[in-house]
Amino acid sequence: MRIFDPHIHMTSRTTDDYAAMAAHGVQALVEPAFWLGQPRTSVGSFVDYFDALIGWEPFRASQFGIRHHCTIALNPKEANDPRCREVLDVLPRYLAKDGVVAVGEVGYDSMTAEEDEVFAAQLELAKRFELPVLVHTPHRDKAAGTTRTLDVVRESGLPAGRVVVDHLNEVTVKEVADSGCWMGFSIYPDTKMDPDRMVVILRQFGTERILVNSAADWGKSDPLRTHATGQAMLAAGFTEDDVDQVLWRNPVEFYGQSGRLDLTGSAAEDTFAGNSILRGARS
Amino acid sequence: MTRGPQPGAARRPATTAALGADVSAFAGRPLAEVFPAVTRTVGKGALGNGWTADEAARATLLSGAGRAEIAELYRFGDTAEKLAILKALQLEDIEQIVGEDGLALVEDAIRTNDQRLLAAALGPYATRHLPAATFRQAVLKCVFAGVPLAAVDGLPARADDELKRMMADFAAERRAAGRSVPEDLQPYLER
Ligand SMILES: [Zn+2]
Numbered sequence: 413m414r415i416f417d418p419h420i421h422m423t424s425r426t427t428d429d430y431a432a433m434a435a436h437g438v439q440a441l442v443e444p445a446f447w448l449g450q451p452r453t454s455v456g457s458f459v460d461y462f463d464a465l466i467g468w469e470p471f472r473a474s475q476f477g478i479r480h481h482c483t484i485a486l487n488p489k490e491a492n493d494p495r496c497r498e499v500l501d502v503l504p505r506y507l508a509k510d511g512v513v514a515v516g517e518v519g520y521d522s523m524t525a526e527e528d529e530v531f532a533a534q535l536e537l538a539k540r541f542e543l544p545v546l547v548h549t550p551h552r553d554k555a556a557g558t559t560r561t562l563d564v565v566r567e568s569g570l571p572a573g574r575v576v577v578d579h580l581n582e583v584t585v586k587e588v589a590d591s592g593c594w595m596g597f598s599i600y601p602d603t604k605m606d607p608d609r610m611v612v613i614l615r616q617f618g619t620e621r622i623l624v625n626s627a628a629d630w631g632k633s634d635p636l637r638t639h640a641t642g643q644a645m646l647a648a649g650f651t652e653d654d655v656d657q658v659l660w661r662n663p664v665e666f667y668g669q670s671g672r673l674d675l676t677g678s679a680a681e682d683t684f685a686g687n688s689i690l691r692g693a694r695s
Numbered sequence: 696m697t698r699g700p701q702p703g704a705a706r707r708p709a710t711t712a713a714l715g716a717d718v719s720a721f722a723g724r725p726l727a728e729v730f731p732a733v734t735r736t737v738g739k740g741a742l743g744n745g746w747t748a749d750e751a752a753r754a755t756l757l758s759g760a761g762r763a764e765i766a767e768l769y770r771f772g773d774t775a776e777k778l779a780i781l782k783a784l785q786l787e788d789i790e791q792i793v794g795e796d797g798l799a800l801v802e803d804a805i806r807t808n809d810q811r812l813l814a815a816a817l818g819p820y821a822t823r824h825l826p827a828a829t830f831r832q833a834v835l836k837c838v839f840a841g842v843p844l845a846a847v848d849g850l851p852a853r854a855d856d857e858l859k860r861m862m863a864d865f866a867a868e869r870r871a872a873g874r875s876v877p878e879d880l881q882p883y884l885e886r
Contacts, residue, residue, distance in 0.1 A: 466773040505771050508731040
C-alpha cells in the first residue's frame, strides 16, 4: 500500500513518526501551513515557520525517504489578529517556491469579516500563482461554514476542481460533492472522522475526488490513520486499486495541478503511470 | 598532503558572463517571484562546466541585482535558492557586488544543520573571506556532519596548526569512545 498523506503537520511530529509512516507505506505528504497551538503575534514568526516548511522539514522527511511538499497561507484563526495581517504581504514570495503545491489552509474559523477578507485575498493569490487551494472548514457551526465557503469559492471564479474542502463529515459531504470541489476527510482519533465512517462515505460517494488525510498535528492525532483507512477499505471489500486511488493517485492528481509535485526519490516514482502531471511537464 | 588541480578546473567559469545562461525569459517580472521559480523554467540539466542550468540562470539573475537584494533573496530562499547563491559567490562579478556582506550568508549557512548548505558555504568565497576561527569550526562541523573534506575548497591550504590540533583531539575522542575516525581526516593527523 503506497500512501500520500495530503494533509499532515510534520513540524509537530517526531522522527519516530516519520519512521513509522515510512514503514506503513507513506512515501509522500503535504504539510499545510496552519496555526501552532500557541498564537503568533508577529510576521517574523510566520516567516520562520514558512522557511521550515520549505527548508528544514523537507530535509527531515528526506532522511526517511518521504517526499515533503507544503501549502502556504495565513490561516483563518490568526487572520483575526491585526498583528498577523502583514503575513499577506510575504505570501507571494513563498507561493513562488518549488515545494509549495497549494495555497492553504484558508477558509473560516469564526466566520468574521476579517476572515472573509483574508480568504478572498488568498483565493486571488491562488489564481495569480495558478495553484490549487486547500480550504479548512470550521469546527463550530460547520454546516453553515461549509455553505459559506462554497459560496466564496464560487464567487472567486476559481475552477471547483482546483479546490479541496477539508475536514468534512456525514453532514457536509453532500454539498461539497455537488459543488465539484474535492472532498477532504481528516481521520482523527475520537473526533472529525474515523476509518469505518470513512468507508461508509466511500461506499456512498465513490472513490473519485476524495482525499483522505491524518491531519496529524500537535493535538491527539495519529499519522497512521491513512493506513488504517486503507485497511478498513480492504476489509469492507474495496479492491487494492480502489485503495491506491484514494490514498495515492487522488492526492497526486489534485496537487499535481500545481505542476510542482516532485516525486523523484519516492519508491513510487516508477510505478506512477500518469507522469504527465509531475514537475515540469506542464510548461 | 598535496592536491593537484581538479579535472576541468581550467575551464571553470570565473564570471557570470562565462556561464552563458540566457535569462531573458525572466525580464520584467519581480526578482522575488522570478528567482524561486527558475528551475521550473530552465530545468536543472548539467551544463558540463560544473554548473546546472538553474544554478547558472540564478547566478546570472544575481549579477543584475544589488547587494541588499541578494541578501534578501538569500533570506527568503528555499534550500535550492540558497545553494545557488552560495555557489555564485565564487564568481568575480558576484563577489564584487556583495563584497564582505557575503560573509553573513556564508555564516548563516554554516549555522544550519543541513550538510548541503554547509558544504556549499565552504566554497572559494569562504576560502578568501572567512576568518580563521570560523573556518576551523566550520571544517570540524563538516567532520561531525559527514561532509567529505574534499568538498571544502580551502583545504588543505588553510589547514593551520590550530585546525590540525582540533582534528587530532577529535580523533582522540573518537578512539577513546571505540568509534572509527573518518578516513579523510587521516592526512591531517600525520605529524
Ligand atoms: Zn490542518
